[in-house]
Amino acid sequence: MRTIFHVDGDAFFAACEQAVHPDWVGRAVITGAERGIVSAASYEAKAKGVSRGTALWDVHRIIPDAIIVPSDYETYSTFSNRMFNIVRRFTPEVEEYSIDEAFVDVTGCDRMYNCSYNELALRIQSVVVRELGISVSIGIGPSKVLAKVGSKWKKPSGVTEITVDTRESYLSKLDVEKIWGIGNAHAARFRMAGIRTAWQFASMPESTMKQSLYKPLKEIWHELNGTSVNPVITSIKQAYKSISKVKTFTPPSSNALYLKARIMRNLENACIKARRYGLLAGSVGLYLRKQDFRSAYGEHKLAIASVYPSELFSVLENMFDTLFDQRALYRATGVVLLGLHSTGQAQKSLFSHYNASKKLAGLYKSMDQINRRYGKHTVATGTSLRLTHQPYHTSSRGNIPIRAQKRLIGETSRQRINIPLLHVVV
Numbered sequence: 001m002r003t004i005f006h007v008d009g010d011a012f013f014a015a016c017e018q019a020v021h022p023d024w025v026g027r028a029v030i031t032g033a034e035r036g037i038v039s040a041a042s043y044e045a046k047a048k049g050v051s052r053g054t055a056l057w058d059v060h061r062i063i064p065d066a067i068i069v070p071s072d073y074e075t076y077s078t079f080s081n082r083m084f085n086i087v088r089r090f091t092p093e094v095e096e097y098s099i100d101e102a103f104v105d106v107t108g109c110d111r112m113y114n115c116s117y118n119e120l121a122l123r124i125q126s127v128v129v130r131e132l133g134i135s136v137s138i139g140i141g142p143s144k145v146l147a148k149v150g151s152k153w154k155k156p157s158g159v160t161e162i163t164v165d166t167r168e169s170y171l172s173k174l175d176v177e178k179i180w181g182i183g184n185a186h187a188a189r190f191r192m193a194g195i196r197t198a199w200q201f202a203s204m205p206e207s208t209m210k211q212s213l214y215k216p217l218k219e220i221w222h223e224l225n226g227t228s229v230n231p232v233i234t235s236i237k238q239a240y241k242s243i244s245k246v247k248t249f250t251p252p253s254s255n256a257l258y259l260k261a262r263i264m265r266n267l268e269n270a271c272i273k274a275r276r277y278g279l280l281a282g283s284v285g286l287y288l289r290k291q292d293f294r295s296a297y298g299e300h301k302l303a304i305a306s307v308y309p310s311e312l313f314s315v316l317e318n319m320f321d322t323l324f325d326q327r328a329l330y331r332a333t334g335v336v337l338l339g340l341h342s343t344g345q346a347q348k349s350l351f352s353h354y355n356a357s358k359k360l361a362g363l364y365k366s367m368d369q370i371n372r373r374y375g376k377h378t379v380a381t382g383t384s385l386r387l388t389h390q391p392y393h394t395s396s397r398g399n400i401p402i403r404a405q406k407r408l409i410g411e412t413s414r415q416r417i418n419i420p421l422l423h424v425v426v
């Protein structure tokens with residue numbers, strides 16, 4: 001049995017700002033001034049009802065004396081590195097999962113430090129507070145999924161240990177879509193099956209699970225039941241075996257153009273993540289889910305590894321044409337990048353392709369920079385723009401437009417500020 005910590009910074013960006021500006025401690029501090037919406041809110045601001053995504057004009061109204069600053073990623077990364085390095089003093093088995101989150105395999109550390117895992121977590125917390133002036137919450141569990149449930153359970157400065165024996169009392173109080181890796185994409189599917197809590201999912205019989213085609217869900221099921229199937233991976237470059245981006249939409253659609261636009265958006269999201277970790281995909285997978293919850297899935301091995309939507313989309317389009325049934329209504333699409341390996345390895349073996357890729361690499365590097373600064377999809381590929389401009393939803397009876405979807409769920413008009421569109425031909 002493994003023991004895994006999930007270490008998670010509390011209101012991380014806002015906490016870094018307070019650590020740098022001690023006179024801001026105890027006050028409502030908001031980051032995200034450059035985006036027009038809250039990126040992070042200090043606990044003082046959260047207490048008044050401000051949270052991530054709140055529009056800044058609302059913040060002004062709710063907390064007139066709030067301190068609102070633009071994000072300062074350089075400072076946050078410095079804090080992030082220092083935080084991970086503190087954890088590494090205890091064990092090298094640290095996976096940097098995001099700027100303020102790490103998974104740590106502490107199996108055996110209880111004997112090494114002659115203390116309980118709970119005490120070890122408290123020690124890590126106190127060193128982080130003492131040296132960095134920020135706080136972290138730590139979840140302890142036999143798997144990554146349970147550790148992640150734990151770190152969210154009690155915040156800020158919480159330590160929550162979930163064992164195989166105690167998991168029911170936590171999971172029965174948790175909505176199934178709150179589980180890491182499940183999200184809203186599968187929530188409707190679970191609801192149909194009468195599964196509302198994480199515990200209801202975890203206590204499904206294994207035989208039922210085996211029939212599910214969707215591998216990530218099976219892995220989550222095992223992790224919820226205390227079997228670690230996703231190990232803590234120390235090297236960032238191997239951190240992902242696959243990257244998948246699946247999203248449900250309403251109303252369901254049978255319009256191929258609209259569905260392809262959704263696929264392009266899934267692909268863009270998956271590629272952004274892969275590029276962030278310096279990874280190339282060796283294969284791509286396409287996932288389509290119908291309204292009746294049946295799904296179709298196809299995979300294709302690429303002749304040349306890539307991480308650029310403009311190269312990968314045609315492959316997905318071909319698969320789509322094979323999988324797509326025009327009599328059916330679809331409610332979710334997804335893209336999976338598989339066979340991931342680091343960019344360095346690929347450049348050597350694919351020398352002839354290197355020049356063309358170098359140009360694309362430059363193009364996407366600029367896109368990534370713009371998008372990091374101004375919000376995701378400020379610059380996007382032409383195909384996915386169908387999502388934002390045209391009424392492509394159709395009813396089940398034919399091509400009667402139901403409504404125009406102006407934005408994707410979760411996006412705000414502020415994220416689409418006016419900067420020139422970079423049109424990539426696909």
Ligand SMILES: [Mg+2]
Pocket residue numbers: 008009010011012100
């Ligand atoms: Mg956090």
